[in-house]
Amino acid sequence: MTDYRRLRVALLGAGAVGSQVAGLLLEHSAELADRAGAELELAGIAVRDIDAPRDVDLPRELFTTDPEPLIVGSDIVIELMGGIEPARSLILHAINSGADVVTANKALLATHGPEIFEAAEQVGASVYYEAAAAGAIPIIRPLRDSLAGDRVRRIMGIVNGTTNYILDRMDAEGAEFDDVLAQAQQLGYAEADPTADIEGYDAAQKAAILASLAFHTAVPLDAVHREGIVGIDKAMMDAARNAGYVIKLLAVCERMSVDSETSPTGDAISVRVYPALVPRAHPLASVHGANNAVFVQAEAAGDLMFYGAGAGGIQTASAVLGDVVSAARRHIAGGVGVGESTRANLPVLPIAEVCTRYQITLEVDDLPGVLATVAGILSDGRVSIATVEQNILSGGEAAEAGQESGVARLVIGTHTARERDLSETVARLAESGVVERVVSVLRVEGN
Numbered sequence: 001m002t003d004y005r006r007l008r009v010a011l012l013g014a015g016a017v018g019s020q021v022a023g024l025l026l027e028h029s030a031e032l033a034d035r036a037g038a039e040l041e042l043a044g045i046a047v048r049d050i051d052a053p054r055d056v057d058l059p060r061e062l063f064t065t066d067p068e069p070l071i072v073g074s075d076i077v078i079e080l081m082g083g084i085e086p087a088r089s090l091i092l093h094a095i096n097s098g099a100d101v102v103t104a105n106k107a108l109l110a111t112h113g114p115e116i117f118e119a120a121e122q123v124g125a126s127v128y129y130e131a132a133a134a135g136a137i138p139i140i141r142p143l144r145d146s147l148a149g150d151r152v153r154r155i156m157g158i159v160n161g162t163t164n165y166i167l168d169r170m171d172a173e174g175a176e177f178d179d180v181l182a183q184a185q186q187l188g189y190a191e192a193d194p195t196a197d198i199e200g201y202d203a204a205q206k207a208a209i210l211a212s213l214a215f216h217t218a219v220p221l222d223a224v225h226r227e228g229i230v231g232i233d234k235a236m237m238d239a240a241r242n243a244g245y246v247i248k249l250l251a252v253c254e255r256m257s258v259d260s261e262t263s264p265t266g267d268a269i270s271v272r273v274y275p276a277l278v279p280r281a282h283p284l285a286s287v288h289g290a291n292n293a294v295f296v297q298a299e300a301a302g303d304l305m306f307y308g309a310g311a312g313g314i315q316t317a318s319a320v321l322g323d324v325v326s327a328a329r330r331h332i333a334g335g336v337g338v339g340e341s342t343r344a345n346l347p348v349l350p351i352a353e354v355c356t357r358y359q360i361t362l363e364v365d366d367l368p369g370v371l372a373t374v375a376g377i378l379s380d381g382r383v384s385i386a387t388v389e390q391n392i393l394s395g396g397e398a399a400e401a402g403q404e405s406g407v408a409r410l411v412i413g414t415h416t417a418r419e420r421d422l423s424e425t426v427a428r429l430a431e432s433g434v435v436e437r438v439v440s441v442l443r444v445e446g447n
Contacts, residue, residue, distance in 0.1 A: 004033050007328055008043040010070045010099075012090060013080035014054055014063075016313035017104060017131070018045070021078060021320050023056035032321070036328035044070045055313060072097055076327045078320060079103040088112050095119045095127075100327040102320055104131035110205035110221045113212065126330060128323035133206045134159050134292045136315035137308045138322070143213040147298055152214040154297040155253040156445060159206040161290035161310040162190045162197035163229050163249040167275070168288050170237050171246050177232060189290050199228035200249065203273045207251035210294070211271040214253055216344035219271055225351040227274035236440050239361055239411055243389070245277035246285045250445055252276075256349065268347045270354050274443060277359055282446040352420040357386070357444035359413050362429065363437040366392055366408040370434045374410065377432060381425030387413035407436055413444070 011022055025032065025042045033039045045058065046067035064070055067090055071077055077094035079101060081087045087108050091101050096119065103109070109116070109132055120127050130140045134157070143152070158164050162184060169180045181198070184190035196202045204226040211219045229249050240247050251273050258268045278285045283305050287293040292310025297303055309315040364370050371390070378385055389411040414422070422441070429435045 004037065004039040005332065006039040006041050007036075007075040007331055008073060009040050009324065010043050010067075010074035010077045010094075011045045011080070012067055012070075012078065012087070013082065014045050014047050014052075014058070015080065015082075016055060017316045017320065018078075018080040019054040019056040019058065020313040020317035021080065022058050022062070024317055024321055025324075026058070032325065036325045037332045038328045040076075040324065040328060043074055046070050068093065071099065074099050075331055076100050076102060076324060078324065079105060080320070081105070082107070084108055084111065088116070091116055091127075092119055095123060095125050098123065098125070100126045100128070100330065102128045102323040102327060104129065104316060104320060106132040106202070106205040106209060110208040113209070114218045126327060128327055129209070130323050131316045131319035133209045134294055134306070135161075135308070135310040135312065136318050137292055137294060137306045137310065138319070139210070139294050139306050140213065142304070142306070143210065143296075147214075147296070147301060150298040150300045151255075152296060152298050153255050155210055155214055155251070155294060156284060157203075157206070157210065157251040157253075157294040158248055158284060158287050158292050159210075159251050159294065159310060160197055160200075160203045160249060161292055162194065163200075163203070164287060164292070164310075165189050165290040166198070167229060167232065167237075167247055167249065170232070170234065171241065172288075174234060174237070176234050177230070198230055200226045200273045203249060203251050207253060207271050207273050210251065211253035211269060214296075215255060215269050215346055217269060217346045217348075219269070219348060223271060223348040225270075225272040225274070229275050231440070232275055236361070236442070239359075239440075240277055240442070243277070243359065243387075243411065243413065244280055245359075245444070246280055247275050247442070248278050248284060248287070250274065250276045250278070250284075252445060254354075255346075256353075256355075258347075258349070258353075262349075263347050265344075265346070268349045270349045270351070272351055272354065276443045276445040278446045279444075284446060352418075352423070354419045355416050356419075357414055357416050357447065358383075358422055359411065359440075359442045359444060360426065360429075361439040361441075362410045362412070362435050363407050363439060364410055364435050366406045367434075370408070371410070373432065373434050374412075374429065377428050378412070378414075378425055381428065382421045383417045383425050384415040385412055386415050387411075409439070 050063045077099045204224040208219045293307040
């Protein structure tokens with residue numbers, strides 16, 4: 001066996017991902033040493049409860065409840081605790097102690113990423129976080145390294161497996177949201193409190209990370225527009241299917257051209273998360289179950305798609321170990337760490353400035369002239385109609401919708417419009433007297 005230099009690895013957290021990482025480090029130590037060019041010694045595992053049940057049987061002597069002595073003297077610190085504190089303080093302690101850090105903590109990086117990266121840059125350390133944006137899917141390195149010489153124009157990502165599972169089941173089976181959510185919780189795809197997933201918080205954190213990398217700009221989490229999927233129902237799914245679309249919760253990160261008053265370079269970015277209509281011919285429409293996918297459009301490279309498992313202990317552990325090997329190689333080769341490029345400082349535009357296409361579903365009085373009135377309001381609001389589908393609600397459908405008979409449902413597809421104009425126009429439609437109810441407004445992405 002080759003005589004390798006030994007590197008000490010500290011692990012913080014031994015949950016679903018952490019226990020798998022520890023098990024793989026121990027089981028494949030010789031193989032990992034050959035790949036890294038260094039022997040990776042698991043120096044210890046810091047946990048809150050040593051006796052907690054775990055997915056992998058690990059030597060008890062590795063466990064400690066005191067992480068600080070473990071960090072000191074380690075070459076690589078893997079943080080898989082989650083949450084903001086004490087993870088933030090421990091990562092900063094590790095960096096200041098001379099260690100490289102590997103983390104999957106999307107919430108921490110989305111809120112304190114600039115602070116952590118600056119601390120690493122000051123001491124020449126590196127922070128690796130491939131598992132923080134899309135689980136097992138390798139997307140961080142392609143954005144940071146492979147596409148560093150290109151200009152990314154747009155990213156559209158399905159980055160939350162729970163919501164994709166729910167929407168996919170609703171689309172395929174005609175099921176209602178609450179029923180599928182309950183099934184997702186039974187199967188372990190959704191937490192007992194699914195708020196972070198179904199309200200879009202998890203996807204927004206990942207969008208902030210991806211946008212920061214793609215556009216070399218620090219994107220604060222509060223600059224990410226966020227909407228969840230709790231308002232999506234069977235009727236909306238049926239309307240989407242009839243129009244040739246599928247509904248997906250998308251993280252959209254986009255470079256946009258603006259005037260010189262908004263940005264000296266003429267560029268700005270938009271970062272947003274919301275349920276959107278995706279044409280069924282688009283690659284993202286075929287992402288099923290709890291899988292994730294990230295679709296990247298770059299000026300020179302063209303269209304790229306990254307697809308795979310977005311979660312799961314063993315899958316995410318794969319991405320974590322890839323980072324550990326990269327950190328080990330850097331230690332052996334020497335030199336300062338790889339810094340984050342966030343010096344473009346592009347402004348982040350509010351959602352009101354975004355331009356896209358829309359599908360507006362209205363319930364209106366079934367009377368002559370109503371369609372002309374609706375079309376006039378849209379035209380006055382600078383929203384151009386591309387398609388119109390009209391259906392007369394049956395008595396049963398009308399009663400279910402809380403309306404009397406004599407109600408028509410209009411499904412209006414628009415050409416590209418500005419969000420501000422669209423929002424103001426929909427408000428005028430709701431107050432027009434001919435519209436009984438604005439059923440839904442969905443953006444159309446992927447054309």
